[in-house]
Amino acid sequence: MEEASTTENRPMPRAKAWGILLTTFFSLWLFGVVVGPWLQHHIYSMDEIVQVIEENDIDSGAYFYTEIEGSYTGEKYLRQSLELAAPDQFGMTLPFISGIVACLALLGLGFKYLPE
Numbered sequence: 002m003e004e005a006s007t008t009e010n011r012p013m014p015r016a017k018a019w020g021i022l023l024t025t026f027f028s029l030w031l032f033g034v035v036v037g038p039w040l041q042h043h044i045y046s047m048d049e050i051v052q053v054i055e056e057n058d059i060d061s062g063a064y065f066y067t068e069i070e071g072s073y074t075g076e077k078y079l080r081q082s083l084e085l086a087a088p089d090q091f092g093m094t095l096p097f098i099s100g101i102v103a104c105l106a107l108l109g110l111g112f113k114y115l116p117e
Contacts, residue, residue, distance in 0.1 A: 013021075041047045054061050 041051060053059075
């Protein structure tokens with residue numbers, strides 16, 4: 002009986018690696034230039050959405066991340082919480098270990114006294 006052959010972890014040939022990279026870039030370009038505009042005309046109400054975006058000169062790529070007040074507020078709160086977080090609240094602290102012990106005790110009691 003023959004052993005199953007293992008795959009060797011050899012580096013990819015340069016020509017193949019460049020081919021994959023160029024194919025990926027070409028596929029992205031093809032989707033953005035050909036497939037995307039074609040889909041725009043075949044998805045219900047997409048033409049109207051694109052028309053409104055163009056009429057109002059909206060940068061739709063940046064809109065969802067920078068122009069919404071909630072995004073700015075959320076980023077501000079996240080930054081403040083990271084800056085104010087005390088490093089002694091993380092790791093193997095007494096409250097963390099006691100929480101694990103309490104959970105294991107509850108599980109033990111559940112396995113012992115609850116019906117099967």
